[in-house]
Amino acid sequence: MAYDDFYERLRAYEGRAAALGGQGKDPVNEPMIRHWCEAMGDAHPGYPEVAPPTMLQVWTMGGLSGHGARPAAYDELLALLDGAGFTSVVATDCEQEYLRPLRPGDRITFDAVIESVSPRKTTKLGAGHFVTTRMAVRAAGELAGTHRFRILKYAPARTAEAGPATAGPAAPRRPRPVVNRDNAGFWDGVADHRLLIQRCTGCGTLRFPWLPGCTACGAPCWDTVAASGRGTVFSYVVMHHPPFPAFDPPYAVGLVELAEGVRMISGIVGVPCEEVRIGMAVELEFRCVEEGLELPVFRGTA
Ligand code: ZN
Secondary structure (H helix, E strand, O other), rough: OOHHHHHHHHOOOOOOEEEEEEEEOOOOOOHHHHHHHHHHHOOOOOOOOOOOHHHHHHOOOOOOOOOOOOOOHHHHHHHHHHOOOOOOEEEEEEEEOOOOOOOOOOOOOEEEEEEEEEEEEEEOOOEEEEEEEEEEEOOOOOEEEEEEEEEEEEEEEOOOOOOOOOOOOOOOOOOOOOOOOHHHHHHHHHHHHOOEEEEOOOOOOEEEOOOOOOOOOOOEEEEEEEEOOEEEEEEEEEEEEOOOOOOOOOEEEEEEOOOOEEEEEEEEEOOHHHHHOOOOEEEEEEEEOOOOEEEEEEOOOO
């Protein structure tokens, strides 16, 4: 099919419903707000009498059993993209607008529309189309906020960034960290086998990941402290699906709380995935995961 015809078929889905007559499974409630605030480390005193605005989408989630509010159009659009070879998907970004605070007891209803399908774009992941949906979230029939969510459906670029020439098909490579002037010092530390945490020289607050300004006082001046390497698993996931090129599931990804108090996301190694536990002691090590790519990981010491 010619590209223009194909894109016209995609665009015919713009304006069609992606969710219709959706109802929140639970009313806005204090336990979910409290769990969210604990997970996010948000101690604002206004919660849980009012829900954090960024929880907007949470109240619309259908869980494992779904919410039964999904008309066929969205799945048809994805199937059309699959059929044209754009079989991979990645969520790229979301935007939210807040019009009315949500409070415990509010009952949520929602609808979503396919807002736009982009022309074909070439990205580092591969060529594909961005699909944007816009959800209207209501409480007692009144618009409380909108949630705009964008995915890229793409055809994975398999060999464009292949590693050194070897016999047979080139192996996929791990994604490379994006090094910029705000975080270059961190990666310099990794090269020296030191895990460096930024410390505000104004107020002494430690911060991680690296940022240009202090999260506590806003000061731009900083130095670093080297992490001792001891930590505990604050939370974790075991990745099974979806598969990513160059990763070999299952593998554990942890949110590690360092002894210094900051948290970092990293691989948990040295113990079987099913034995990783919250609270498990871990020890920093530097692992060459691929030629030219050395990363800090944490070894379980259970
Ligand atoms: Zn500070």
